[in-house]
Amino acid sequence: MKKTKKIKRIVILGAGESGVGAAILAKNKGYEIFVSDFSKIKSKYKKLLNTYSIQFEENGHSENLILTADEIVKSPGISEKAEIITKIRNRNIRIISEIEFAGRYTDAVKICITGSNGKTTTTLLIYEMLKNSGFRVGLAGNIGKSLAYQIANEAEEKIQYWVIELSSFQLDGMYDFKAEIATLMNITPDHLDRYNYNMKEYIESKFRIIQNQTKNDHFIYCGDDQAIFDEIQRLNINSKKHSFTLSNNKNNSAYMENNRFFLKEIEDCSVAIENLSLKGKHNVYNSMAAGIVGSTLKIRKEVIRKSLENFKGVEHRLEYHIKVRGIQFINDSKATNVNSTWYALESMKTPVVWIAGGIDKGNDYKILHDLVKDKVKTLICLGKNNSKLVEYFKDIVDEIIETDSMEKAVNEAYNHGMPDDTVLLSPACASFDLFNNYEDRGTQFKEEVRNL
Numbered sequence: 001m002k003k004t005k006k007i008k009r010i011v012i013l014g015a016g017e018s019g020v021g022a023a024i025l026a027k028n029k030g031y032e033i034f035v036s037d038f039s040k041i042k043s044k045y046k047k048l049l050n051t052y053s054i055q056f057e058e059n060g061h062s063e064n065l066i067l068t069a070d071e072i073v074k075s076p077g078i079s080e081k082a083e084i085i086t087k088i089r090n091r092n093i094r095i096i097s098e099i100e101f102a103g104r105y106t107d108a109v110k111i112c113i114t115g116s117n118g119k120t121t122t123t124l125l126i127y128e129m130l131k132n133s134g135f136r137v138g139l140a141g142n143i144g145k146s147l148a149y150q151i152a153n154e155a156e157e158k159i160q161y162w163v164i165e166l167s168s169f170q171l172d173g174m175y176d177f178k179a180e181i182a183t184l185m186n187i188t189p190d191h192l193d194r195y196n197y198n199m200k201e202y203i204e205s206k207f208r209i210i211q212n213q214t215k216n217d218h219f220i221y222c223g224d225d226q227a228i229f230d231e232i233q234r235l236n237i238n239s240k241k242h243s244f245t246l247s248n249n250k251n252n253s254a255y256m257e258n259n260r261f262f263l264k265e266i267e268d269c270s271v272a273i274e275n276l277s278l279k280g281k282h283n284v285y286n287s288m289a290a291g292i293v294g295s296t297l298k299i300r301k302e303v304i305r306k307s308l309e310n311f312k313g314v315e316h317r318l319e320y321h322i323k324v325r326g327i328q329f330i331n332d333s334k335a336t337n338v339n340s341t342w343y344a345l346e347s348m349k350t351p352v353v354w355i356a357g358g359i360d361k362g363n364d365y366k367i368l369h370d371l372v373k374d375k376v377k378t379l380i381c382l383g384k385n386n387s388k389l390v391e392y393f394k395d396i397v398d399e400i401i402e403t404d405s406m407e408k409a410v411n412e413a414y415n416h417g418m419p420d421d422t423v424l425l426s427p428a429c430a431s432f433d434l435f436n437n438y439e440d441r442g443t444q445f446k447e448e449v450r451n452l
Contacts, residue, residue, distance in 0.1 A: 007070045008032055010101075013084070014075025015041040015049065015056060018098035018170075021149030022073045023054050025102060028152050034069075036061050038084075067091055073101050076142075076169035079194065097173030099141065099166065102148035108138070108159045110178070111293060114166045114209050115185025115222075117340040118286045121278065121314050122185060123165040125290035129307040130161055133299045141165040161297075168205040169194070178212035181296060182239070183220040183289050187227040188339035189364060197362050203231055213239035220244070220292045222285060223252050242296070244288035246281065253295070254288035263291050269301035277311045280318065280347035282340075316442035318344055321449055326419030327353075329449045332426035333442030338363050341428040345371040351421045352376045353413045355445075357383035358429030365392045368428075372396055378416040382409040384433040404434065406441070410448035423449075 010026045012019045015037040026033045035049060035056035049056045057065075061084045066072070072088055072095045079085070088095060103110070113123045120143055130137040140147035141164035164179075187206050195201040210219050215238050221228050223243030232241075242265075244254035253264050256273075261284060263269040269291075276287055287308045294304040313319065319331040328350070335341045336358075345352065345368065354376045365388075372379075378399045381389050386402045394400060399416065403409040413423040425445045427438075435441040 009034075009068065009070045010073060011036060011066050011069035011071075012073045012075075013037075013061075013066070014078055015045050015058070016075055016077070017045075018146045018148070019073065019075045020045045020048050021146030021152065022098040022101050023049065023056075024052050025105065025148040025152040026073075027052050027054055029105070034065050036066055038078075038082075063087065067093070069093055071096065073098055074173055076167055076173070080172075095173060096175065097170045098146055098148050099164065099170050100174045100177045102140075102146070102151050103174075103177040105151050106147075106159070106162065109161045109180045110164060111161055111181040111183070112141070112164045112166050112179035112209055113183040113185065113289075114168070114171060114206055115183075116188040116206075116337060117343065118185040118282055118289075119165045119167075120334065121283065121317060122183065122286045122289050123163055124314060125286060125308065125311055126183075126293050127163040128311055129290060129294050129299060129304060130163065130297070132307050133294075133297075133303050135297075136160045138162045142167045142170060166209060168202065171208040172205055174208060174211070176212065178217070179209055180213075180216075181218045181220065181293055182209040182213060183293065184209060184222070184228060185285065185289060186222050186225045186339070187231075188337065189362060199227075203227055207231055207235070210237060210239060213237075215239065218242060218296050220253070220289055220296075222289075223249070224285075242292045244285065244292060246284060253292050256284075261288055261291070263288075263295050263301075263304070265292070265295040266301050266304070269295070269304065271305050271308055275309050277309055278313055278318075280343060282343035282347075316438060318347065319442070321446050324414065324449065324452045326421075327414065327417040328422045329445075330422060330424045330426075331442045331445050332424060333431070333438045333445060335426040335428060336430050336438055337361065338365060338367060338428045341426040342367055342371065344424060344426040345375055348375050348422055348424065351418075353378045353380065353417045353421060353423045355380045355382055355409050355413055355423065355425040356427050356429065357381045357386050357389050358427045358431050358435075358441075359383070359433050360388055360429055363388070363428060365389075365428075369396065377421070378413070380409050380413050380416075382406065382427065382434070383429065406434075406444040406448050407451075410445065410452070414452055 009032040012035040041058045138159040217239040219239040223245040242253035316334040431441040
């Protein structure tokens with residue numbers, strides 16, 4: 001555990017999962033603590049703050065209470081362009097993420113996963129694999145309970161490994177934190193509105209996952225991703241590198257041959273693609289990455305294989321919901337960028353009624369052109385502003401329908417579907433124009449399908 005400069009007063013900006021978790025940990029560690037949220041705080045988090053006697057405010061920021069902090073823990077959803085952040089930066093007060101703060105209080109091995117797509121699935125695959133191996137393992141980050149909250153509640157004493165999903169927003173506030181095993185799934189344009197529409201800034205954000213690594217640590221990455229390959233050539237990386245590929249290039253730690261993928265670092269360890277519980281090219285990548293993590297931890301090949309073959313999948317990610325009069329409805333609400341939707345469409349085997357739209361994050365739909373032309377019969381646009389989707393696909397898709405609610409979208413999709421068609425909710429956009437988040441969007445989709 002690192003020794004850190006004594007910080008007396010910590011202010012938490014944002015009272016969601018990560019913010020409240022950081023507040024409770026800071027309180028337990030004896031800091032003077034204040035929580036500020038520009039919006040209304042959910043009742044469950046208010047109750048927690050009151051239980052721990054933590055001072056907080058909502059519906060605004062009191063600058064006199066914030067700008068006196070020695071250190072600020074910022075929730076990942078708060079933009080760097082927010083007025084209060086500019087004022088904090090002007091005072092040279094350090095701003096960190098909840099993960100950076102929590103990382104000071106753990107001695108467990110940290111296995112961290114990031115990427116534009118596949119983070120959650122890969123994180124859960126690794127978590128299940130470690131559980132199946134008998135390790136004492138915790139799950140945190142951009143999934144489930146916050147790392148800080150779990151450490152504050154003494155989970156730390158029981159944990160050998162933390163498996164942590166990290167978004168670029170979380171990585172941006174991390175400086176001294178080190179991932180002993182870092183996994184970078186892919187880098188495709190996403191959240192560019194937060195990175196000045198500059199792909200280089202976004203790539204650099206993702207590569208923060210390997211900062212502070214030494215020769216004893218591990219860096220696992222996709223060898224087929226050009227953006228990752230180019231950045232690796234530019235950097236001096238100290239850690240042990242392990243790449244995975246869909247080619248039969250045996251220089252990679254995981255590679256394909258005869259419709260199986262092999263883990264080079266474990267003798268005679270391979271998995272048949274047809275036996276993987278999760279289907280689609282993207283899930284082969286996810287399984288390879290998880291398998292390499294297993295190999296670095298010397299997990300038995302039988303456990304690796306069974307874990308990958310029996311995994312149940314992630315809600316809202318290519319989730320086969322139900323069939324209604326022969327039409328298969330698939331919930332892929334977690335596809336909040338174009339690349340994720342590409343993988344979803346690529347795996348479709350029947351004609352598709354595609355529900356897409358929301359808040360555009362600088363999307364370039366070109367990579368979807370051929371798949372949409374070949375597979376999509378009807379496009380149902382779901383958003384407050386569908387103009388970009390309509391303009392791009394109007395000459396590619398025979399029928400485009402605009403809607404502004406999930407009820408309308410599902411009913412239009414059902415009316416335009418035929419037996420053996422697939423209705424695919426894979427928005428390629430953020431959800432915040434009409435929904436609280438992608439989970440809310442996916443849940444509403446499933447409810448409206450059941451209502452049919």
